[in-house]
Amino acid sequence: MKIVITVGLPGSGKSTYLARRRLNAISSDEIRRLLADDPRDQSINARVFSTIRHLIRQRIAVRRRVTYVDATHLTRWERRPYVQLARRYQCKLEALYFDVPVETCLRRNRKRHRLVPESAIRQMAARLQPPTKEEGFSRITRLPPAR
Numbered sequence: 001m002k003i004v005i006t007v008g009l010p011g012s013g014k015s016t017y018l019a020r021r022r023l024n025a026i027s028s029d030e031i032r033r034l035l036a037d038d039p040r041d042q043s044i045n046a047r048v049f050s051t052i053r054h055l056i057r058q059r060i061a062v063r064r065r066v067t068y069v070d071a072t073h074l075t076r077w078e079r080r081p082y083v084q085l086a087r088r089y090q091c092k093l094e095a096l097y098f099d100v101p102v103e104t105c106l107r108r109n110r111k112r113h114r115l116v117p118e119s120a121i122r123q124m125a126a127r128l129q130p131p132t133k134e135e136g137f138s139r140i141t142r143l144p145p146a147r
């Protein structure tokens with residue numbers, strides 16, 4: 001079994017990539033909507049990510065081959081729980097890294113209805129730690145692919 005997490009700023013194209021491929025992903029925005037009626041509510045993040053981990057464990061229990069998680073997962077600290085889950089349940093762990101310039105993310109974000117404040121995205125860009133194999137990923141797919 002395998003856990004695949006996205007890594008990328010708001011507007012980097014995570015949800016679009018998964019939707020285009022019809023991949024059924026556990027999405028942090030969707031969990032926020034289910035828990036707090038608002039996909040933007042950042043005040044309940046601990047519950048959101050604990051719910052995500054619960055859903056992953058339930059999917060592992062019913063032997064789903066692959067579980068995708070759609071969230072920003074910008075730092076090593078935010079990704080660590082998946083490393084631990086993968087180890088504990090002997091799953092492979094992979095990352096889809098949306099390596100998109102912050103200016104592109106900002107431009108796409110401006111066109112969206114559900115606008116994330118520009119300052120918030122810039123702060124997130126400053127915090128972003130690209131995923132590495134050393135932290136526990138067996139594979140990191142960088143998007144867009146290098147040409």
Ligand SMILES: Nc1ncnc2c1ncn2[C@@H]1O[C@H](COP(=O)(O)OP(=O)(O)O)[C@@H](O)[C@H]1O
Nearest residue numbers: 008009010011012013014015016017108109112
């Ligand atoms: N590869 C792409 N090229 C151009 N625009 C894109 C691309 N991927 C996503 N977009 C657009 O950028 C915006 C943000 O995409 P989205 O998938 O919601 O990002 P995220 O889930 O990372 O916040 C959407 O309006 C989407 O249509």
Ligand SMILES: [Mg+2]
Nearest residue numbers: 014015016029
């Ligand atoms: Mg999204």
